[in-house]
Amino acid sequence: MLIRVFIPSFKKVKGPQTYTVYTIEVWNSGRKQIVEKRYSEFEELNKELKKLMATPFFPPKKVLKWNSKVLEHRRQALEAYLKALVERNTKPIILLNFLNIKIPSDSTESLDRLGRPRKKCLVPVVGFPDDAFVNEDPDRPLSFAVVDGVLDAINTPCYSGTCS
Structure with missing residues (x-):
């Protein structure tokens, strides 16, 4: 399964609580989809993956988390982290779910899709x-x-x- 990931940008989301989301471009078999994730979701992914395998460098929390320079550095580090994960031969289901990549099942539903034009x-x-x-x-x-x-x-x- 050939997967490529890029994090081209991040943005602040304002609401009752302001937070930053990172825009992830996921390329899977030539198809692109956009996924937005918060840093805390990356942290949770890293925590779960550590239970299964050795993980690449994960950027730590920073005190000045709203500083644009810090956010840009974190964006680059998160992109490197994801790229290191998807370049591995085995990709845990946790990672595929995080990237919203559907896994073909052994059910007849996946076979039905093959017959569609x-x-x-x-x-x-x-x-x-x-x-x-x-x-x-x-x-x-x-x-x-x-x-x-x-x-x-x-x-x-x-x-x-x-x-x-």
Whole structure:
């Protein structure tokens, strides 16, 4: 399971109690989702993971927690922490739940999703319908064979049933 994480920003949330949330970009199999977590949620994750395995460096609490320089340093440290966790071969379920990554189950529900039509259409970028060297024109440079292949691929219609 290829997972990439980034924490591009943080923001203050005002309410009865003001707090900071960190915006996490989670890339899972080419799909991006945004998750927002508080520092206390990261702390809880780290506490639970320590019961299972050795964890990477986790940024400690600071006295000046509202200082923008401190928050930026913490953002960078939390990003490094998450990246170190997702780069491991085994990813605990606690981590996947924290990142809101759904785990396919052994139920028939996950099999039903396989039968649904996909929305993306994969069309070859370069295709040669005929052998480029069989009908070679001696007056044209070989590089035109590549151009012809690209133009054929671009102009090939998307047949019904292969795209949606």
